[in-house]
Amino acid sequence: MQSFDQTLPILITGGSGYLASWIVKYLVEAGYYVRTTVRNRQDERKIAHLKRIAAAGPGRLEFYEADLMRHGDFNNPMRGCEIVIHTASPFLIGKIKDPQRQLVDPALEGTKNVLYSAGETPSVKRVVMTSSAVAVYAEAREILDQPSGAFDERNWNLISDLNYDPYGYSKTLAEKEAWIIANQQRQWDLICINPTFLFGPTLSGRGDNVSVSTILQLMNGELRLGAPQLYFGVADVRDAAQAHLLAAFTPEANGRYLICAETMSILDIAAVMRARFDENFKLPKRPLSNWLLYLIGPWVGFSRRFLRGNLGYAPQFDVSRSIEELGLSYHPVEETMVDMVESLR
Numbered sequence: 503m504q505s506f507d508q509t510l511p512i513l514i515t516g517g518s519g520y521l522a523s524w525i526v527k528y529l530v531e532a533g534y535y536v537r538t539t540v541r542n543r544q545d546e547r548k549i550a551h552l553k554r555i556a557a558a559g560p561g562r563l564e565f566y567e568a569d570l571m572r573h574g575d576f577n578n579p580m581r582g583c584e585i586v587i588h589t590a591s592p593f594l595i596g597k598i599k600d601p602q603r604q605l606v607d608p609a610l611e612g613t614k615n616v617l618y619s620a621g622e623t624p625s626v627k628r629v630v631m632t633s634s635a636v637a638v639y640a641e642a643r644e645i646l647d648q649p650s651g652a653f654d655e656r657n658w659n660l661i662s663d664l665n666y667d668p669y670g671y672s673k674t675l676a677e678k679e680a681w682i683i684a685n686q687q688r689q690w691d692l693i694c695i696n697p698t699f700l701f702g703p704t705l706s707g708r709g710d711n712v713s714v715s716t717i718l719q720l721m722n723g724e725l726r727l728g729a730p731q732l733y734f735g736v737a738d739v740r741d742a743a744q745a746h747l748l749a750a751f752t753p754e755a756n757g758r759y760l761i762c763a764e765t766m767s768i769l770d771i772a773a774v775m776r777a778r779f780d781e782n783f784k785l786p787k788r789p790l791s792n793w794l795l796y797l798i799g800p801w802v803g804f805s806r807r808f809l810r811g812n813l814g815y816a817p818q819f820d821v822s823r824s825i826e827e828l829g830l831s832y833h834p835v836e837e838t839m840v841d842m843v844e845s846l847r
């Protein structure tokens with residue numbers, strides 16, 4: 503069982519991200535000495551909000567430059583840390599030109615680079631890594647094969663590849679590699695957090711994050727004619743951030759933790775938004791017919807294979823480990839969506 507010195511620095515990789523910014527905020531607000539890596543310390547658009555968080559204190563925040571693809575970049579920021587929280591990884595969906603270069607290489611090589619640095623830094627005792635529910639399953643239809651009716655931490659994505667769902671593939675490869683590296687040594691232990699689709703307020707206001715751009719699309723009326731009947735797990739970005747901290751500080755924490763508050767469709771999310779914001783946005787009210795989607799899918803970014811594996815199936819998730827072992831409590835999704843829309847307006 504691990505015990506940690508709360509005065510030592512804690513490293514968060516990719517602090518500028520949607521999720522990582524919340525982890526940084528909670529740690530600084532709790533008075534910790536926090537270090538974060540960013541790709542460019544001069545890029546105010548990406549880090550101004552973190553500087554404001556640092557200025558409000560009471561904790562301390564230091565920035566280090568590091569790229570996932572550069573071996574050794576994480577050695578310096580990791581020096582003296584017992585806890586490393588590795589969140590940095592590209593999250594891209596849709597039209598990707600070069601999935602190997604844009605997704606797989608940074609996810610996989612980045613994980614190796616961070617974990618090799620941990621191995622070269624004797625102070626490191628625990629690494630908490632942001633994996634994803636997409637490393638647990640690939641297609642919602644797989645839910646029919648689950649004897650309990652729900653996915654849990656024993657499931658792995660066995661389907662995605664470089665051409666079919668390259669993001670899911672990149673997260674699965676990275677998490678698998680992390681467990682291989684972790685099991686070859688005894689200096690530090692590994693805990694993986696596997697969140698479903700995250701929503702909730704953004705601290706940076708950046709629109710280039712997939713969670714944020716998905717809700718902006720809804721708010722901008724891009725789906726007003728109808729929404730595909732796609733279902734996914736939804737969780738609050740603040741709860742996912744807390745899950746990382748509970749995993750970091752709970753000595754007995756171990757293994758993987760799925761994070762999900764509820765399974766929802768795009769129409770369910772639109773209904774929650776409409777209930778609070780009435781007709782402010784041109785939200786979809788009806789499902790897009792499946793035959794139409796099969797017809798136009800390939801031109802709007804949904805392959806027929808993806809539609810066959812996902813349309814109309816509602817994945818369920820057993821998150822009892824996150825509640826019972828980490829003590830995580832979940833925001834109701836109504837609060838998540840309302841707070842997100844408020845932050846984007």
Ligand SMILES: NC(=O)c1ccc[n+]([C@@H]2O[C@H](COP(=O)([O-])OP(=O)(O)OC[C@H]3O[C@@H](n4cnc5c(N)ncnc54)[C@H](OP(=O)(O)O)[C@@H]3O)[C@@H](O)[C@H]2O)c1
Pocket residue numbers: 515516517518519520521522540541542548568569570571589590591592593608632633634635673696697698699700701710711712713
């Ligand atoms: N949002 C979700 O729904 C969700 C759900 C499950 C899991 N996750 C996981 O959560 C983590 C954070 O996702 P997010 O939604 O917060 O995405 P995000 O806002 O796009 O953040 C991604 C972070 O990774 C950094 N990054 C990307 N490529 C990099 C590279 N080559 N070198 C160094 N840093 C690099 C980005 O840096 P820049 O700021 O410089 O771009 C950014 O800080 C990812 O591991 C993602 O897979 C997200």
